[in-house]
Amino acid sequence: MATYGYHDNKQSHLNRLRRIEGQVRGLQRMVEDDAYCIDILTQTSAVNKALRSFALSMLDEHLKHCVAHAVANGGEEAEIKVREASDAVARLVRS
Amino acid sequence: MATYGYHDNKQSHLNRLRRIEGQVRGLQRMVEDDAYCIDILTQTSAVNKALRSFALSMLDEHLKHCVAHAVANGGEEAEIKVREASDAVARLVRS
Amino acid sequence: MATYGYHDNKQSHLNRLRRIEGQVRGLQRMVEDDAYCIDILTQTSAVNKALRSFALSMLDEHLKHCVAHAVANGGEEAEIKVREASDAVARLVRS
Amino acid sequence: MATYGYHDNKQSHLNRLRRIEGQVRGLQRMVEDDAYCIDILTQTSAVNKALRSFALSMLDEHLKHCVAHAVANGGEEAEIKVREASDAVARLVRS
Numbered sequence: 001m002a003t004y005g006y007h008d009n010k011q012s013h014l015n016r017l018r019r020i021e022g023q024v025r026g027l028q029r030m031v032e033d034d035a036y037c038i039d040i041l042t043q044t045s046a047v048n049k050a051l052r053s054f055a056l057s058m059l060d061e062h063l064k065h066c067v068a069h070a071v072a073n074g075g076e077e078a079e080i081k082v083r084e085a086s087d088a089v090a091r092l093v094r095s
Numbered sequence: 096m097a098t099y100g101y102h103d104n105k106q107s108h109l110n111r112l113r114r115i116e117g118q119v120r121g122l123q124r125m126v127e128d129d130a131y132c133i134d135i136l137t138q139t140s141a142v143n144k145a146l147r148s149f150a151l152s153m154l155d156e157h158l159k160h161c162v163a164h165a166v167a168n169g170g171e172e173a174e175i176k177v178r179e180a181s182d183a184v185a186r187l188v189r190s
Numbered sequence: 191m192a193t194y195g196y197h198d199n200k201q202s203h204l205n206r207l208r209r210i211e212g213q214v215r216g217l218q219r220m221v222e223d224d225a226y227c228i229d230i231l232t233q234t235s236a237v238n239k240a241l242r243s244f245a246l247s248m249l250d251e252h253l254k255h256c257v258a259h260a261v262a263n264g265g266e267e268a269e270i271k272v273r274e275a276s277d278a279v280a281r282l283v284r285s
Numbered sequence: 286m287a288t289y290g291y292h293d294n295k296q297s298h299l300n301r302l303r304r305i306e307g308q309v310r311g312l313q314r315m316v317e318d319d320a321y322c323i324d325i326l327t328q329t330s331a332v333n334k335a336l337r338s339f340a341l342s343m344l345d346e347h348l349k350h351c352v353a354h355a356v357a358n359g360g361e362e363a364e365i366k367v368r369e370a371s372d373a374v375a376r377l378v379r380s
Contacts, residue, residue, distance in 0.1 A: 004132050017123045024116045031108050037099050037157035041183045044150040045190035048143060052190075052378060055139040060371040062132035067348075068367060071356040082353060086345040088136045089374050093337060094284070095140035095147075147283060155276040158257075163272060166261040177258060181250040184279050188242060189379070194322050203316050211309045218302045227289050227347035231373040234340040235380035238333060242380075245329040252322035278326045285330035285337075 005065030006058055016054050023047045055092055059085070100160030101153055111149050118142045150187055154180070195255030196248055206244050213237045245282055249275070290350030291343055301339050308332045340377055344370070 006013055024047060030040050063085060070081035101108055119142060125135050158180060165176035196203055214237060220230050253275060260271035291298055309332060315325050348370060355366035 003129055006126070006132060007129065010126060013126050014123055017119060017126065021116060021119045021123070024112060024119055028109055028112045028116070031101070031105060031112065034098055034102065037101060037153055037161060038179050038183050040153055041150055041157070042186060044146060044153070045186040048146050048190040051139060051143050051146070055136055056375050056378065058132055058135055058139070059374060062136070063367050063371055066132060068356045068363065071353045072359065074357065078353065082348050084133050086348055088133050089344060090341050091137060091140040093341065093378055095143040151280050151283065154279060158272050158276055163261045163268065166258045167264065169262065173258065177253050181253055184249060185246050188246065188283055193319055196316070196322060197319065200316060204313060207309060207313045207316065211306060211313070214302060214306045214309055218299055218306070221291070221295060221298050221302065224288055224292065227291060227343055227351060228369050228373050230343055231340055232376060234336060234343070235376040238336050238380040241329060241333050241336070245326055248322055248325055248329070252326070256322060274323050278323050281327060281330040285333040
């Protein structure tokens with residue numbers, strides 16, 4: 001069965017995402033408890049940063065494994081993978 | 096009891112954050128199910144966008160209510176609120 | 191004659207923008223001289239950072255002077271100024 | 286003589302950068318002429334977008350040519366190129 005570049009670090013990615021889920025629930029509690037707007041904004045920026053770090057490490061593994069593998073095999077698949085990665089970076093930069 | 100600018104839209108903010116929490120759990124399922132890296136990245140960009148929208152609407156209400164109120168009252172509090180808002184924007188832009 | 195919030199720091203803003211112009215010309219020379227892509231990207235990120243710092247300091251002065259002034263006067267003008275500032279932040283965060 | 290991935294589109298990259306230089310000079314004129322802060326901010330967001338588009342197209346060509354070439358050749362050079370590209374994306378996302 002084919003697995004992707006991030007497979008070896010799956011547990012570490014899941015732990016990261018669970019921390020992010022916890023941070024989002026923390027934001028909900030802040031809103032429920034009428035926390036100060038600026039404190040909510042500071043926490044939101046922290047979640048954004050954590051999500052970007054997750055995305056960057058996912059992308060790094062994708063380039064290292066999936067894209068590198070496809071490029072080594074050559075052909076049309078290689079082109080598709082590179083275009084896909086490029087588009088994903090563009091979405092990330094604009095998100 | 097003092098409440099903040101987002102108070103009137105509290106339920107709508109909570110709904111938004113719950114959807115974001117659901118999206119983060121969706122990311123966890125994708126990683127668990129060995130989803131394709133690019134699909135995970137696309138979904139991560141969507142969560143980032145949702146978080147930014149939340150932050151921008153929180154900031155908008157903060158400017159409209161808390162900052163406007165403090166500025167109308169004048170004095171040192173007004174200056175503090177404006178500086179705080181400026182700093183929050185800078186963190187948001189960089190996150 | 192009415193002037194805006196950044197007026198007192200006009201010269202410092204102009205100096206900043208001239209440095210940014212110089213950085214953009216530096217990028218042109220790099221492309222002309224067939225510099226390495228990654229070095230061009232690093233320099234582009236530096237220009238982006240400089241532009242954002244310029245925008246953040248412009249926004250800070252706008253909030254401190256123009257918005258604060260309008261809010262102190264109250265009325266519809268205050269509302270317009272706050273909405274404008276909010277929209278400018280949204281554009282900045284998304285750019 | 287070795288050239289890089291963007292070589293074939295060199296003229297189009299230079300034209301883009303010249304337009305960006307023109308936009309930055311436009312910002313200087315706006316500051317000199319005491320233009321309204323919000324209009325300056327709108328124009329700054331436009332320059333930021335133009336710079337990011339330039340960076341994304343430069344990165345796309347780098348992945349398609351330089352990285353793909355190195356990966357096809359294999360060895361340590363391939364690894365270095367992929368890591369470099371990853372780091373450049375991280376800087377771009379954070380800038």
